[in-house]
Amino acid sequence: MKKSYNNETITAYLLGSMPKSDAEFFDELSFTDNDFADELQAAEKDLVDSYVNDELRGTTLEQFKSFYLASPVRREKVEFARSFQTFAEEKLQNKAEIAKGETKNKRKFTGFFSAMNIFTTPRPSLQWGFAVLALLFMGLATWLIFENSRLQNESSIIEARRIELQQREKQLQEEINGQRTADLEKEKELSTIRGEIARLEKELEQKRTTEQEQNRKRITEPEITDVKKQTPEPRRLIVASFVLTPQLRGNNQLQTLTIPAKTDSVAMQLELESDDYSFYRVALKQQADGRTLWQSGKIKSNSKNKTLNISFPANLLKAQIYSMQVSGISDDASEIISDYSFRIMR
Amino acid sequence: MQKAESKKNWSMTSSAFQGVLKWLDEGADSGGEKYLEMRRRLVAFFDRKNCLNADELADETLNRVARRLEEEGKIESETPAKYCYITARFVFMESLRGADKSEVALDEVLYNQPDKSLAEKESSDEKEKMLQCLEECTNNLDEVNRDLIFRYYYGKEREKIESRRTLAQDLRITINALSIRACRIRDKLEDCVKKCVG
Numbered sequence: 397m398k399k400s401y402n403n404e405t406i407t408a409y410l411l412g413s414m415p416k417s418d419a420e421f422f423d424e425l426s427f428t429d430n431d432f433a434d435e436l437q438a439a440e441k442d443l444v445d446s447y448v449n450d451e452l453r454g455t456t457l458e459q460f461k462s463f464y465l466a467s468p469v470r471r472e473k474v475e476f477a478r479s480f481q482t483f484a485e486e487k488l489q490n491k492a493e494i495a496k497g498e499t500k501n502k503r504k505f506t507g508f509f510s511a512m513n514i515f516t517t518p519r520p521s522l523q524w525g526f527a528v529l530a531l532l533f534m535g536l537a538t539w540l541i542f543e544n545s546r547l548q549n550e551s552s553i554i555e556a557r558r559i560e561l562q563q564r565e566k567q568l569q570e571e572i573n574g575q576r577t578a579d580l581e582k583e584k585e586l587s588t589i590r591g592e593i594a595r596l597e598k599e600l601e602q603k604r605t606t607e608q609e610q611n612r613k614r615i616t617e618p619e620i621t622d623v624k625k626q627t628p629e630p631r632r633l634i635v636a637s638f639v640l641t642p643q644l645r646g647n648n649q650l651q652t653l654t655i656p657a658k659t660d661s662v663a664m665q666l667e668l669e670s671d672d673y674s675f676y677r678v679a680l681k682q683q684a685d686g687r688t689l690w691q692s693g694k695i696k697s698n699s700k701n702k703t704l705n706i707s708f709p710a711n712l713l714k715a716q717i718y719s720m721q722v723s724g725i726s727d728d729a730s731e732i733i734s735d736y737s738f739r740i741m742r
Numbered sequence: 743m744q745k746a747e748s749k750k751n752w753s754m755t756s757s758a759f760q761g762v763l764k765w766l767d768e769g770a771d772s773g774g775e776k777y778l779e780m781r782r783r784l785v786a787f788f789d790r791k792n793c794l795n796a797d798e799l800a801d802e803t804l805n806r807v808a809r810r811l812e813e814e815g816k817i818e819s820e821t822p823a824k825y826c827y828i829t830a831r832f833v834f835m836e837s838l839r840g841a842d843k844s845e846v847a848l849d850e851v852l853y854n855q856p857d858k859s860l861a862e863k864e865s866s867d868e869k870e871k872m873l874q875c876l877e878e879c880t881n882n883l884d885e886v887n888r889d890l891i892f893r894y895y896y897g898k899e900r901e902k903i904e905s906r907r908t909l910a911q912d913l914r915i916t917i918n919a920l921s922i923r924a925c926r927i928r929d930k931l932e933d934c935v936k937k938c939v940g
Contacts, residue, residue, distance in 0.1 A: 410790070427783055427827035432854075437786075438921040441928060449898055469789045469796060479872040483880075484895040491892075657770050 401425070401432060406439040411459040444470075444477045541722070582639050586700070589665065593635055600633070636710060637663040640720060640736040650717065659710040666722060666736060671702040673724030673733070678706050683717040683737065693738040694725060715742045758808040766822050780804070780823070784830055788835055791834055799837060803830045868939075875938035879931050887927045892923040 401409075401422070408414040409422045423434040446452050447460050464470050636659045640651060655662065668680065676697060680690040690708045697704050704722065720736040784800035793799055806829050811817060817825055870896040880888055890913075896905045910920040 412790075412792075422830075424824070426787060427780075427830075428821065428823045431782060432883050434922040434925070435918070437929070438918075438925040441925055442921070445895070466796065467789050467792055469785075472936075473772060473932075476872075476935060478874060479869065479935075480868075480928070481895065482930070483873055483876045484892055487880075487892055488896055607865065 401435070403439060404434055407443060407456065410436075410440055410443055411456065412462065412463040413459050428582065437650060440473075441477070444474050445481065448474065448477045448481050508539070579641075581686075584639070586637065586639050586665070589637055589663070595639060597633060597635075627724045633661065634659045634710075635661045635663050635707070638663070638738075639667065641667045642669050642734055642739060643737065650738075651738040652741055653738050655710055655713060657742070661707050662710045662713065663705070664720065665708040666704040666706065666720060668697060668702045668733075669703065669734065671697050671699060673697075673726060675725040676704055676733075677723045677725060677730065679723070680708060680712065681719050681721055681722045683719050713740045713742075715740055745914045752805065753806055753809055755812075758812045761811045762804060765807075765817065768822060776805075776822075780826055782828065785940070786835065787827075787830055793834070795839060796835075799830075804834045838904050847919050871939055872935065875935045876931070878938060879934035882934065883927065883931070891924060891927045891931070894920070 405414065405422075409419060410502050412419075414422065422436075426436055427433070442463075443452075443460070447457070447464075448740075462694075463473065518689040629663060634656070636653075636655050668676075674696070675694040679688050681688050689712045692708075694704050695704060695706065707718075707742055716737050717737060720738070721732055722734040722736070723730045724733040763774060763777050766772075766780055768776075781800050781804065784803050785796045788796035788799040793870060802812050803826065807817075819825070820828065862909070883891070890909070893909045894906060896902065906917060906920060913920065915923070
């Protein structure tokens with residue numbers, strides 16, 4: 397619906413200068429049309445304000461004075477508008493002054509920056525002072541640079557040392573790993589030796605049996621019975637075998653060897669650090685007093701795996717600490733090259 | 743004649759008043775807002791007709807509507823706003839005919855020399871009181887409305903127009919919507935000041 401009013405017609409309506417029929421239409425609208433009612437109210441206030449602010453001129457002013465101000469209710473509106481204008485102006489003025497004050501404070505704050513103007517103002521003593529200060533700062537800066545460089549060098553040395561130690565640690569770790577592999581290989585070999593010993597024992601048993609059968613063929617039947625009665629049942633030979641490794645530097649832990657009861661013989665395989673001699677001699681010594689309990693003859697090493705194989709009666713060993721001393725024998729002399737300490741448990 | 747007498751002696755009862763409120767609300771509960779708005783429009787109407795007793799005529803109009811509602815139970819011929827307007831026109835014409843002694847002709851009003859009386863009334867004490875009340879009433883407004891009303895009335899002529907345009911832009915509303923919003927805040931303020939001044 398097209399709007400049938402504007403600011404001009406509303407003003408005319410408010411000032412009673414509108415034809416009667418139109419005025420009646422606006423009367424009705426002021427009840428039935430909410431938008432019109434709102435605009436009418438707003439326009440009335442603007443009109444009153446314009447009067448209060450001395451903005452009305454000519455016929456409008458005349459009509460306002462003669463018609464609008466005729467009503468005491470409307471005069472009250474004018475009175476209120478006047479007071480409100482005064483009040484609003486005062487408020488806005490106060491607000492503006494407060495804002496101005498804030499700006500002033502801001503300027504005071506920014507005054508610090510304006511103090512920097514001293515550099516552009518010619519003041520010789522002050523400028524010399526600043527020059528000296530600048531030199532001092534430069535000296536300080538230089539010292540700091542050198543100090544920084546020195547600290548950097550020290551850091552580099554420490555870093556290099558750290559890397560070196562790390563490499564050494566790695567190397568040792570590798571050696572330990574290698575040792576572990578070697579131990580495993582030795583265990584394997586030991587198991588082979590045990591197998592071999594068992595085979596030899598079996599073979600020995602078979603030979604003895606064969607020998608007995610041959611003897612039986614040679615004697616008569618009753619004799620056989622006597623022999624059987626007189627000859628004790630041959631006991632099985634019990635051999636305890638061990639592998640001794642050269643003691644590592646710094647490793648004070650003794651190898652402990654457990655010898656089962658009724659062991660007849662002890663077989664040992666001694667690992668050599670190096671195989672530089674043609675012959676070797678091994679001596680079993682009691683560590684408490686250094687007494688030699690047993691000594692081998694001149695033996696050759698197993699060049700394949702740099703080991704010496706020895707065996708001696710088990711009854712030589714009690715539950716204490718012993719050492720197996722290995723001497724290398726050359727053409728003209730012999731010298732102790734290794735010592736294998738171990739503890740016996742029974 | 744008897745009927746006319748009973749009409750004259752009729753006074754608003756509580757149930758009749760509730761009936762008017764309900765009828766003006768047209769099904770929605772406005773909490774009495776519609777009634778107050780209708781009364782404001784009636785007072786403004788009678789005032790524009792230069793009736794000195796605009797408040798009384800507005801109440802008379804609403805009484806007649808309430809009585810009719812009580813008698814008939816309902817009014818369906820017109821919308822509440824239109825029916826109130828029609829009734830108000832009758833009341834106004836009656837007042838012109840002198841049926842109501844409080845009706846005053848425009849010519850009589852003009853004898854009052856408004857500017858002169860207004861100037862006389864503006865004594866410094868009254869002004870002071872009014873400003874005190876304004877201070878009190880604006881403090882009662884919420885911050886948004888207080889800021890809006892001051893900014894709306896900032897400046898004169900060109901400056902005022904520019905200020906209002908900026909304010910409308912800030913609030914993202916049209917100038918027209920802004921003026922209506924400012925008008926409502928000012929109405930509240932005016933009512934408050936009237937009560938405060940006494």
